[in-house]
Amino acid sequence: MGGEVRYCSSFSQGSQLTAVSPAPTYSDMRVLLTGASGFLGRYVLSQLSQRGIDVLVVGRSCPVDYRGDFRQVDLLQSSDCFDLINSARPTHLMHLAWYAEHGEYWTSPLNLRWAEATVRLVETFAAAGGQKVVAAGTCAEYDWSCGYCREDATPLKPASMYGTAKDATRRLLAAVCSARQLPFAWGRIFLPYGQGEDRRRLIPSLVEVFQGKRPPFGVNASAYRDFLHADDLAGAFIRLLLSDADGSFNISSGRPTQIAEVVKSIATAFNGDPDTVLRLSSERPGEPEILFGENGKLKALGWQPVHSIAGIAAGQER
Numbered sequence: 001m002g003g004e005v006r007y008c009s010s011f012s013q014g015s016q017l018t019a020v021s022p023a024p025t026y027s028d029m030r031v032l033l034t035g036a037s038g039f040l041g042r043y044v045l046s047q048l049s050q051r052g053i054d055v056l057v058v059g060r061s062c063p064v065d066y067r068g069d070f071r072q073v074d075l076l077q078s079s080d081c082f083d084l085i086n087s088a089r090p091t092h093l094m095h096l097a098w099y100a101e102h103g104e105y106w107t108s109p110l111n112l113r114w115a116e117a118t119v120r121l122v123e124t125f126a127a128a129g130g131q132k133v134v135a136a137g138t139c140a141e142y143d144w145s146c147g148y149c150r151e152d153a154t155p156l157k158p159a160s161m162y163g164t165a166k167d168a169t170r171r172l173l174a175a176v177c178s179a180r181q182l183p184f185a186w187g188r189i190f191l192p193y194g195q196g197e198d199r200r201r202l203i204p205s206l207v208e209v210f211q212g213k214r215p216p217f218g219v220n221a222s223a224y225r226d227f228l229h230a231d232d233l234a235g236a237f238i239r240l241l242l243s244d245a246d247g248s249f250n251i252s253s254g255r256p257t258q259i260a261e262v263v264k265s266i267a268t269a270f271n272g273d274p275d276t277v278l279r280l281s282s283e284r285p286g287e288p289e290i291l292f293g294e295n296g297k298l299k300a301l302g303w304q305p306v307h308s309i310a311g312i313a314a315g316q317e318r
Contacts, residue, residue, distance in 0.1 A: 030054045031241070032088060032125070034075060035096030035136070037063045039197045040189070043234035044096065051238070056088050059097060076117045085124045093125045094241060095135040098166075102198045111165035119172045126180040133177055134240045137188040137248070139226075139293060141167040147290035149188075151250050151297050170248065185240040190252040190293050193312060194230035203227075206263060207313060210272035218280035219263060224256035226292035229307035239303045252293030257309050269313035 031048060035041035036057040045063060048055045056069045063070075071088070073080045075097060095118060099110040122133055140163030143155040158164045170186050177184035193203045208214045228251065236251045260278060267274035 026051065026053045026242075029092055030056065030088070030090045031092045031094055032056050032058060032085075032090035033094045033096070034058055034121075035098065036066070037061055038096065038100060039194075040136070040192060040230055040233060041096045042196060043194070043230045044094065044237050047231075047234045047238050048094075056090060058084060075121060076113055078120055081117070081121050081124055085121075085128045085130075089128065090125070091131045092241060093122065093130055093133045093135075094237065095121065095133070096237075098136065102200045106160045106162045108161065111161050115165045115169045115172075118169050119176065122173050122176055126176060126182050130182065132241065133173065133182060133184045134237060134245075135170075135173060135184075135186055136237075137170055137186045138163060138166045139188050139190045139250070139252070139291070141170070141188060144288040144291055147288055147292075149250060149252075149291070149293040151248065151294050183244070183246045185245040186248045187237055187240055187251045188248060188293070189233065190226040190228055190250065190291075192228055192230045192233050197230070202259075203262070203266070203312060206266045206277065207270070209277060210267050210270035216276045216280060218282050219259050219277060220284045220287060221260040221263065221278050221281035222258065222283070222289070223287065224258050224290045224292065226252045226255070227257055227262070227309055227312065228253045228305060232305040232307055235306070236298055236303050239298065239301050243301045245301055247297075249298050250293035250295050251298065252295045253305055253309070254293065254295040254299075255309070256290055256292040262309070262312060265310060266313045 031053055033041070033045060033048065033055050036045045037059055042063060045055065045057065045066065049068065056071060057063060057066065058071045058073045060072065060074060071084060073084050075081060098114050099105050099108055105111065118135065125133065139149060140160055141156050141158050142149045143157035144159065146154045156167055158167050173184055197204055199205065199208065202219070205214065205217070209216050233251055240249060263277050264274045
């Protein structure tokens with residue numbers, strides 16, 4: 001599948017996102033981006049493109065409406081990975097690809113295959129003279145019983161196959177990159193939202209309730225979570241890529257938001273009655289009452305979230 005670089009049709013996702021301020025050119029950079037067809041990857045690709053950074057998108061399928069370099073590659077195949085790196089010669093690697101089927105990824109054995117594929121990709125990139133690696137982790141690596149996930153302090157105690165595989169991947173990548181003296185930044189993603197996310201996730205599902213497209217359902221209304229717009233998340237990954245960042249970083253809002261407030265905000269946006277959902281509220285056994293992340297390390301790099309939780313329904317398909 002490691003075919004020639006080709007060009008896809010016009011890319012329009014960025015027109016719906018927050019504009020990026022004029023930035024210097026990055027003529028010496030060539031970024032290999034994985035996962036660009038996914039919910040979060042589309043935002044990252046848009047911001048890279050807005051900055052004029054040379055990007056090679058790789059994956060099984062080209063992102064919809066993307067115009068630029070694309071190579072069809074199955075990252076789970078070792079030969080494709082080797083041929084890709086040695087022919088494309090990227091300077092930077094932004095690795096977002098992983099198995100993410102809603103409701104399945106928590107326990108899927110494919111997590112193990114993606115852990116192996118990720119390490120192989122980074123090993124090959126490092127051996128070819130790559131200059132920096134940025135990869136996506138997850139808040140599921142933490143011990144959620146702690147509630148407030150502090151960088152470099154809260155214990156890493158994943159409770160799922162997904163979290164365990166991500167944590168193991170980070171440790172292996174850190175060892176690979178350390179041996180090569182290659183800068184490596186790992187971004188632990190909390191709860192992203194925005195246009196294009198799976199309709200089965202919490203916020204799109206609530207939007208559909210207040211649009212009258214689906215019946216109300218119960219939520220853990222008293223729980224607090226850390227929601228971050230995908231555009232802000234993409235900005236965080238770009239910041240990690242372009243800075244001297246090295247190590248693990250929480251990509252989070254740093255603010256706990258009660259789910260009941262999310263329900264009320266979405267209901268208000270659609271002139272709905274939040275009580276149709278809130279009266280069905282019930283606790284979820286095994287879920288933490290509070291889950292949010294410290295983001296001081298990311299802010300120290302100059303990153304700040306732009307989007308407010310007050311506009312959580314904005315940009316959702318209507």
